[in-house]
Amino acid sequence: MRILLRVLVETLIGLKQGGWSNWLVVSILAIALTIFGGVLQLTITLKSVVAAWGSQLEISAYLKDSYDPKVVAHDVSLLPEVQFVEIVPKETAWKELQSAFKVASLANPLPNTLHIKVSSTEAVQQVAMQVKNLPSVENVRYPLKVAQRINEFRHFLELAGFAVTAALTAATLTVIGNTIHLVIQSRHREIEILSLMGVSPSYIRSPLILQGATYGAISGLLSMAVLWGLHAYLDPYLSEQLIGFAPMLTHSLEHSLAQTFVALLILGVAVGASGAFWTSGRYIKI
Amino acid sequence: MIRLQNVSKNYGGRPALTNISLHIALGEFAFLVGPSGAGKSTLMRLLYREEMPTSGNVFIGGVNLNRLHKKQIPLLRRRLGIVFQDYKLLPRQTVFANVAYVLRALGVNEKDVDKRVNSALCVVNLDDKGEAYPDELSGGEQQRVGIARAIVNGPPVLLADEPTGNLDPATSLEIVQLLERISERGTTVLISTHDQPIVNAMRKRVISLRNGEIIADVDSGVYEVGSTG
Ligand SMILES: Nc1ncnc2c1ncn2[C@@H]1O[C@H](COP(=O)(O)OP(=O)(O)O)[C@@H](O)[C@H]1O
Numbered sequence: 101m102r103i104l105l106r107v108l109v110e111t112l113i114g115l116k117q118g119g120w121s122n123w124l125v126v127s128i129l130a131i132a133l134t135i136f137g138g139v140l141q142l143t144i145t146l147k148s149v150v151a152a153w154g155s156q157l158e159i160s161a162y163l164k165d166s167y168d169p170k171v172v173a174h175d176v177s178l179l180p181e182v183q184f185v186e187i188v189p190k191e192t193a194w195k196e197l198q199s200a201f202k203v204a205s206l207a208n209p210l211p212n213t214l215h216i217k218v219s220s221t222e223a224v225q226q227v228a229m230q231v232k233n234l235p236s237v238e239n240v241r242y243p244l245k246v247a248q249r250i251n252e253f254r255h256f257l258e259l260a261g262f263a264v265t266a267a268l269t270a271a272t273l274t275v276i277g278n279t280i281h282l283v284i285q286s287r288h289r290e291i292e293i294l295s296l297m298g299v300s301p302s303y304i305r306s307p308l309i310l311q312g313a314t315y316g317a318i319s320g321l322l323s324m325a326v327l328w329g330l331h332a333y334l335d336p337y338l339s340e341q342l343i344g345f346a347p348m349l350t351h352s353l354e355h356s357l358a359q360t361f362v363a364l365l366i367l368g369v370a371v372g373a374s375g376a377f378w379t380s381g382r383y384i385k386i
Numbered sequence: 387m388i389r390l391q392n393v394s395k396n397y398g399g400r401p402a403l404t405n406i407s408l409h410i411a412l413g414e415f416a417f418l419v420g421p422s423g424a425g426k427s428t429l430m431r432l433l434y435r436e437e438m439p440t441s442g443n444v445f446i447g448g449v450n451l452n453r454l455h456k457k458q459i460p461l462l463r464r465r466l467g468i469v470f471q472d473y474k475l476l477p478r479q480t481v482f483a484n485v486a487y488v489l490r491a492l493g494v495n496e497k498d499v500d501k502r503v504n505s506a507l508c509v510v511n512l513d514d515k516g517e518a519y520p521d522e523l524s525g526g527e528q529q530r531v532g533i534a535r536a537i538v539n540g541p542p543v544l545l546a547d548e549p550t551g552n553l554d555p556a557t558s559l560e561i562v563q564l565l566e567r568i569s570e571r572g573t574t575v576l577i578s579t580h581d582q583p584i585v586n587a588m589r590k591r592v593i594s595l596r597n598g599e600i601i602a603d604v605d606s607g608v609y610e611v612g613s614t615g
């Protein structure tokens with residue numbers, strides 16, 4: 101207990117000696133953590149979007165105006181794996197659109213649409229191709245396709261995001277190393293005396309390691325604040341978009357945000373402490 | 387208590403100590419003398435394991451320092467009191483805090499710290515200077531703080547490397563007499579110095595080093611300028 105208090109006091113002195121480089125360390129680490137947390141949160145979001153969306157067994161087929169939707173619907177319903185076909189006439193779609201948004205009254209630009217329910221995820225793509233090849237069908241759209249696109253984008257995002265995080269973490273380790281080295285140099289004499297008096301190196305190093313961990317914790321909190329701000333700003337917009345097809349999603353995102361925060365704090369403290377651990381081990385020898 | 391067996395120490399091929407064998411018994415008081423560059427500090431550094439011998443063995447209290455694991459070095463040093471020519475006091479800490487530092491770092495409770503630090507300060511006659519800072523003290527007083535710090539843990543061995551090197555003759559004599567008083571309480575004391583009058587005044591064992599070799603080792607001896615250059 102008493103030892104803990106002494107270590108804390110030494111840590112505060114170390115932070116004082118850190119001077120402006122404290123801010124350098126904290127800001128670089130906070131940026132690294134914010135990017136890491138942002139990417140993590142974004143990929144989690146995209147993953148759940150893809151999961152919720154991609155599992156929907158529905159294909160939308162947009163028909164050419166010259167064909168009767170009822171006839172096409174009948175043809176489509178005869179295809180294997182098709183369970184159910186719903187016709188959305190262009191007039192209905194247009195009215196919905198007009199009531200949702202204040203669109204100027206122009207000629208209805210929308211096509212007649214079929215909503216085709218398929219029996220399994222595996223069949224979605226196959227049925228979609230068959231429907232698309234019908235002469236009456238202008239185009240098809242199905243969530244799986246969008247989901248695949250999103251997945252590709254997510255993989256890219258993960259790769260890029262984590263590469264940037266790794267680079268920034270390396271930079272952070274260097275800056276923490278320099279800062280701790282600075283503190284060690286300014287305490288050079290004191291450390292030499294303590295070592296000669298038989299104070300163990302781990303005791304001499306512990307305030308420095310705690311100093312690194314403090315940087316990590318502060319950076320973690322900063323990045324949380326930034327991400328929380330972003331979340332609060334984007335959330336109303338996002339929920340509105342998402343709630344339509346995946347009501348459970350927003351709830352699970354709140355949950356994952358909390359997990360991301362815990363991860364940021366742990367990562368920040370781990371990076372800060374290990375940077376300090378490594379540097380102090382390198383420069384404090386008996 | 388202190389034993390060296392055929393100890394040599396080279397720095398980059400240049401010998402600083404050559405084939406030193408030496409025994410200092412428990413409770414003994416000895417001077418290590420010789421001109422600057424003779425190897426006194428090197429020998430001291432071998433004793434507190436700041437350096438390792440190039441060859442030969444160093445024993446403290448029967449423990450072979452060559453076999454000492456890195457992690458055990460702090461334990462060795464806690465059983466040694468070390469006094470330096472430049473005092474090596476922490477300038478930002480009071481006299482009391484300087485002496486108390488190691489005890490506190492070891493987690494000794496504040497009541498015992500108080501008792502032991504005050505008793506050590508009493509031994510060196512500085513019990514009224516606990517709240518002063520090192521730069522408010524004279525050289526002799528600072529060295530006495532260094533000695534109080536060295537003995538606060540009750541070490542069986544006290545090593546002092548040129549403890550009077552920065553002090554005037556009268557103060558130097560006081561310091562060495564203080565170290566003698568400490569040795570009378572059962573502590574083995576080894577003092578390195580090239581201060582001839584002090585050594586001659588004490589009539590104690592004198593181990594003479596020159597160019598890294600022992601050239602004389604006599605009880606109740608004097609430091610003869612002729613034999614050490
Ligand atoms: N760290 C070192 N590196 C290289 N040479 C050293 C080192 N320490 C001491 N020496 C050399 O070893 C010899 C003995 O030095 P030292 O033990 O300091 O003598 P003394 O303390 O008797 O004046 C000297 O020639 C000195 O130059």
Ligand SMILES: [Mg+2]
Nearest residue numbers: 426427428548
């Ligand atoms: Mg010397």
